[in-house]
Amino acid sequence: MKKYIVVALLCLTGLVQAQEALFSGQQVSSPQVNDDKTVTFRLSAPQADTVQVTGDFLPSVKVDTPMGKVDGPGKALLTKNEEGVWSFTTSVLAPELYSYAFIVDGFKTTDPANPFLIRDVASVTNIFIVSGKQADLYRVQDVPHGTVASRWYDAKTLGFDRKISIYTPPGYESSTAEYPVLYLLHGAGGDEEAWLSLGRTAQIMDNLIAQGKAEPMIVVMPNGNVGQDAAPGAGSDGYYTPQFMTPETMNGKYEAQFKDIISFVESNYRIKADKAHRAIAGLSMGGYHSLHISRYYPNTFDYVGLFSAAIMAREDKSGAGVYDNFEETLETQKDNGYQLYWIAIGKTDFLYEANEEYRAMLDKMDMPYEYTESEGGHIWRNWRVYLSEFVPLLFED
Known part of the structure; x- marks a missing residue:
């Protein structure tokens, strides 16, 4: 009987840990479109050494593609607080639909707090809209x-x-x-x-x-x-x-x-x-x-x-x-x-x-x-x- 209790406790502990892992990332709000039309990005990554955000809201850079050099998204560094949450707030953004991704220790990934995604060729990125003017269309x-x-x-x-x-x-x-x-x-x-x-x-x-x-x-x-x-x-x-x-x-x-x-x-x-x-x-x-x-x-x-x-x-x-x-x-x-x-x-x-x-x-x-x-x-x-x-x-x- 004791053996079954131990097994049940282990299963319960694993379930609780799984639920914590599942929901902990959801508690971070990202991206947050602020009233002044700045946008704040957040990522919970306590073990990461560097986190960047890349997106078309940043000044573009030239990148090599099969079409030659074209405009590509820039990058910005996030800063880490004592809870291990990284964040970055943009300057005021013009109304537009924007796309972005995170780069964690050199690995490009989507934002786990944002379920809204689009695919462009083989690249998948998150999106958000800063409302007003053209973007309202x-x-x-x-x-x-x-x-x-x-x-x-x-x-x-x-x-x-x-x-x-x-x-x-x-x-x-x-x-x-x-x-x-x-x-x-x-x-x-x-x-x-x-x-x-x-x-x-x-x-x-x-x-x-x-x-x-x-x-x-x-x-x-x-x-x-x-x-x-x-x-x-x-x-x-x-x-x-x-x-x-x-x-x-x-x-x-x-x-x-x-x-x-x-x-x-x-x-x-x-x-x-x-x-x-x-x-x-x-x-x-x-x-x-x-x-x-x-x-x-x-x-x-x-x-x-x-x-x-x-x-x-x-x-x-x-x-x-x-x-x-x-x-x-x-x-x-x-x-x-x-x-x-x-x-x-x-x-x-x-x-x-x-x-x-x-x-x-x-x-x-x-x-x-x-x-x-x-x-x-x-x-x-x-x-x-x-x-x-x-x-x-x-x-x-």
């Missing part, structure tokens, strides 16, 4: 909400089914109206989830529509990686480490198969299926795709948005001549007419020079476009702004 507000559906379509040109994300505006299900469509394309390393999780597309659309600043529209967010059927973990390949540049990236096959996407959308949704009610836009690789899709199908879209776009074509492996006659097809697109050709880029973006050269070519052709330039580089902070500025320009009567 990224928050869920007390307004009518649209619906986000994850669908599969038959990519006949590629020979397999693929996943696609589709936003329908508030009231779509209860109405009989037909809607215009924005095809919104992600960058390298992204997938059909990127514009929703990193770009806050559903929140931006809900809020702009509620404010009367945007026409109710359907937003179609395909997967731009022709070798994938879906985002990592969401398709037939199961769980694997996401790659920045997937096989067959930007080789013409995505542009060649894009009519399969349009056909699926126009067969399954109440669409105003004409050029005047179609828009296409994308960031980086998605800007590249938007540029080449819109000129390859030169009488299909009345609105084109290039956000920090890659420009010049790579080797064409589509078999369809997608990248042939670059300037001639742009001339055809110009002659067919369109409502808006919109180019946006940050002043320190590594693609800035390529965009300057492209605009010089358009100027020489007398091809009309609108141009906006922002601070910063190749970052989601810019692309969320570009989306929120581009959408109100669409489908105006």
Whole structure:
């Protein structure tokens, strides 16, 4: 009998210790957005020698990537109190959605006190919002909400089914109206989830529509990686480490198969299926795709948005001549007419020079476009702004 009592006490002691371990980290508040719009980060790590926070709220630094040197998040040291809790308080932050992570003795990790996470390629970071101004578009507000559906379509040109994300505006299900469509394309390393999780597309659309600043529209967010059927973990390949540049990236096959996407959308949704009610836009690789899709199908879209776009074509492996006659097809697109050709880029973006050269070519052709330039580089902070500025320009009567 005594043996069973000892075992029970040991089990109870282990359970108490496990509960203490489980809940001790939860008692630290992090991040704490203060009334003065500073933010305090905390981490309980009594045994650590150094703790840093890294995030896009800090001054950026140049980092080496497959795209060359780009803006990356800076770092700041936390200080440790006698209870072993490390902390750091920022200066006043502008309203924005920010991402961050901790670095503990050189090991990068997420904040155990913050359950809100996003994935960008293979990096997982925590997020928080400092409210006000532009950032209020990224928050869920007390307004009518649209619906986000994850669908599969038959990519006949590629020979397999693929996943696609589709936003329908508030009231779509209860109405009989037909809607215009924005095809919104992600960058390298992204997938059909990127514009929703990193770009806050559903929140931006809900809020702009509620404010009367945007026409109710359907937003179609395909997967731009022709070798994938879906985002990592969401398709037939199961769980694997996401790659920045997937096989067959930007080789013409995505542009060649894009009519399969349009056909699926126009067969399954109440669409105003004409050029005047179609828009296409994308960031980086998605800007590249938007540029080449819109000129390859030169009488299909009345609105084109290039956000920090890659420009010049790579080797064409589509078999369809997608990248042939670059300037001639742009001339055809110009002659067919369109409502808006919109180019946006940050002043320190590594693609800035390529965009300057492209605009010089358009100027020489007398091809009309609108141009906006922002601070910063190749970052989601810019692309969320570009989306929120581009959408109100669409489908105006």
